[in-house]
Amino acid sequence: MKKFLVDDTEYYARTDGDGPIMLFAHGFPFDSRLFEPVVERLKSRFFCVVPDLRGFGMTKLGANGHNPNGFPRVKMGRYADDLAILVSEIACQRREKNAKIVLCGLSMGGYIALAFARRRPERLAGVVFCDSNATQDSPEKASERRLLADTITSLQIPALADEMIPNLVAPETPVKQPDVVATLREMIASQSPDAIAAGARGMAKRSDSTETLRQLDVPTLVLGGEFDKLSTPASLDAIAAQIRDASRVTIPRSGHVPPLENPDAFADAILKWYDAKINLAE
Numbered sequence: 001m002k003k004f005l006v007d008d009t010e011y012y013a014r015t016d017g018d019g020p021i022m023l024f025a026h027g028f029p030f031d032s033r034l035f036e037p038v039v040e041r042l043k044s045r046f047f048c049v050v051p052d053l054r055g056f057g058m059t060k061l062g063a064n065g066h067n068p069n070g071f072p073r074v075k076m077g078r079y080a081d082d083l084a085i086l087v088s089e090i091a092c093q094r095r096e097k098n099a100k101i102v103l104c105g106l107s108m109g110g111y112i113a114l115a116f117a118r119r120r121p122e123r124l125a126g127v128v129f130c131d132s133n134a135t136q137d138s139p140e141k142a143s144e145r146r147l148l149a150d151t152i153t154s155l156q157i158p159a160l161a162d163e164m165i166p167n168l169v170a171p172e173t174p175v176k177q178p179d180v181v182a183t184l185r186e187m188i189a190s191q192s193p194d195a196i197a198a199g200a201r202g203m204a205k206r207s208d209s210t211e212t213l214r215q216l217d218v219p220t221l222v223l224g225g226e227f228d229k230l231s232t233p234a235s236l237d238a239i240a241a242q243i244r245d246a247s248r249v250t251i252p253r254s255g256h257v258p259p260l261e262n263p264d265a266f267a268d269a270i271l272k273w274y275d276a277k278i279n280l281a282e
């Protein structure tokens with residue numbers, strides 16, 4: 001992991017490979033380990049940058065990861081601003097100051113990708129929008145998240161992981177890929193209560209991004225697991241239908257976390273899309 005000074009904190013990011021920059025934004029409550037198997041498959045074509053988002057993994061929450069009352073909260077725009085700073089720093093180090101990137105965001109990372117697209121459209125060559133949605137939380141969902149944020153403690157996090165996992169993976173994953181479930185459990189269980197509270201409060205506060213889908217003016221790949229219960233194939237079809245230049249692929253044998261459940265198909269979909277839509281246009 002490399003360390004980058006971003007705003008008031010130090011971001012830890014895995015960087016690997018060679019080629020155009022592909023930046024990854026993980027879901028909640030995960031960290032950069034979510035994309036590890038995918039980076040192995042993409043690093044021969046891209047310079048992959050996979051940060052632990054503010055508060056998660058090795059990256060500290062920082063003072064700016066709190067709301068004005070001092071409670072942990074990171075809005076989607078703050079994560080997006082962090083990513084913009086990180087990418088500028090990396091582009092400068094590579095002597096490509098204005099390099100455009102492909103941003104791949106999964107679930108909460110998808111919310112962040114849309115916030116990034118609103119703030120820094122000139123930075124984007126393409127978007128990979130995975131297992132996510134563009135609407136805001138219902139009032140019930142938002143209060144559920146605030147309750148989680150107000151009550152979560154370290155002791156409860158392993159139980160939270162056990163509660164979440166059945167909704168995160170395809171029915172066959174626990175039987176056929178117990179290692180994936182173990183990785184997911186370890187990754188969730190290792191997050192801090194503050195990171196979870198910050199992400200949960202930030203997601204509860206997010207606004208509707210449907211208009212951003214319509215305004216995306218770069219090639220966008222909409223990906224999702226065949227058995228994703230949180231962002232169903234039908235809901236992702238509807239999202240793709242609102243984007244001007246969308247490609248749509250469903251990843252077989254996966255639920256909400258295809259980068260772990262089926263990294264071959266996930267990486268193949270990105271490579272095929274990139275070659276068809278961006279590489280030829282460059």
Ligand code: MLT
Nearest residue numbers: 027028106107108109230
């Ligand atoms: C994620 O994987 O990031 C979460 O499912 C997002 C959410 O809770 O809305």
